[in-house]
Amino acid sequence: MSSTYSIIPNFTYPIKQRAIFFTENGGPEVLKYDYIDTPKIDDLKPNELIVKIKYIGVNLIETYFRKGIYKTSFPYVLGREASGQVVIKGEEVLDIDLNDYLVFFKNESFSQYVKLSVNQDKYINVGNACSDDSLKQYTASLLQGLTVLTFVNEAYNVKEGDYILNYAAAGGVGLIFNQVLKLKGAKVIATASTEEKLQLAKKNGADYTVLVNDPDFVSKVKSFTPDNRGCDAVYDSLGKDTFDKSLEIVKRKGTLISYGNATGTVEPLLINRLSAKNIKIAxxxxxxxxxxxxxxxxxxxxLIKLIDEKKLCINIFKTYDLKEYPEATKLMEDRKTTGKLLLKAPE
Incomplete structure (x- = not known):
């Protein structure tokens, strides 16, 4: 039997909801937009709540699950980050009110409703007066903004004057990297697939730019650094196709941060390759x-403070309806988008 819970007056909670999921691995064609069950109110624990989702962040990691790079069970509902309004809450949920908006991490968020635990799930309560524009910015920055903030402080502690190479510099995470690296006083070398994307990266803080497919890519990147010594750190989100170049570009005692698989997974590394320049890798x-x-x-x-103070602007490429996710991911996978893609859950 469920605990006592409270619900928004006159709110009708459905037993089915729309979601994006797949039942086999493959390309965008395996994606389904159909009905699944909503979280059951009768199973709600005293420290749990149900959120009616409004906006959902789109991330490349979803494609890794769909393609089978990361293994899953089937059916698999996509989603990692979202925002929405609290419509039902258990009796022990004291620091969150009905109608409050939360920005949160939660699997299976390519849907209309999710259940959160205040003890286990990670969320930010932005209150019930949050503007729609602010909610979009917070949602669009949660996964990628926190990735950048932790990576520039902990994966490699970026210092003023460091020369940093930033791959995919016009993407959702790349544009945030440009801005945060500049806030830390670094010299930002941005790379992307088109001149248009490089110009966007420059508008967001990049000091130098170079096309990723430039035949002289390595030498051009090094030429931006003092005495052609190479970069203090490289943030490589592309993976297989750029890993060897990144090893060349990192200077002696530099750091290579490999954190993505956009071009495929990196081949196994013979660790002795790091010895020539005393490179650190993470x-x-x-x-x-x-x-x-x-x-x-x-x-x-x-993160919220940087956004509210206008020190960090999240570039939102487009907000799609949830059912349009297959179209959105095709564009993203073909590198035809810049900045962040959002989905809007159906009412």
Whole structure:
């Protein structure tokens, strides 16, 4: 039997909801937009609540699950980050009110409703007066903004005057990297696939730009650094196709942060290759840095503060309806988008 819970007056909670999911691995064609069950109210625990989703962040990691790079069970509902309004809450949920908006991490958020636990899930309460524009900015920055803030402080502690190479510099995470690196006083070398994207990167803080497919890519990147010594750190989100170039570009005693698989997974590394220049290498993921509540609270407060103070602007490419996700991911995978893609859940 469920605990006592409260619900928004006159709110009708449905038993079915729309969601994006897949039942086999493959391309965008395996994606389904159909009905699944909503979280059951009768199973709601005293420390749990149900959120009616409004906006959902689109991330490249979803394609890794769909393609089978990361293994899943079927059916698999996509989603990692979202925002929405609290419509039902258990009796022990004291610091969140009905109608409050939360920005949160939660699997299966390519849907209309999710259940959160105040003890286990990570969320930011932005109150019931949050503007729609602010809610979009917070949602569009949660995963990628926290990734950047943790990576520039913990994966490699960026210092003033460092020369940093930033791959995919016009993408959702790349544009945030440009801005945060500049705030830390670094010299930002941006790379992307088109001149148009490079110009966008420059508008967001990049000092130098170079096309990723330039035949002289390595030498051009090095030419931006003092005495052609190479970069203090490289943030490489592309993976397989750029890993060897990144090793060449990192200077002696530099650091290579490999954190994405956009061009495929990196081949196994013979560790002796790091010895020639005493290179450090890391393969971080965000949640290893925000495991504890105080860690998440620290970085999430910093992120919200940067956005509210207009020191960080999140470039939103487009907000799609949830059912349009297959179209959105095709464009993203073909590198035809810049900035962040959002989905809007159906009412």
């Amino acid at each position: 393969r971080p993921q965000l949640f290893g840095y925000i495991t504890e509540k105080e860690e998440f609270d620290h970085y999430s407060k910093e």
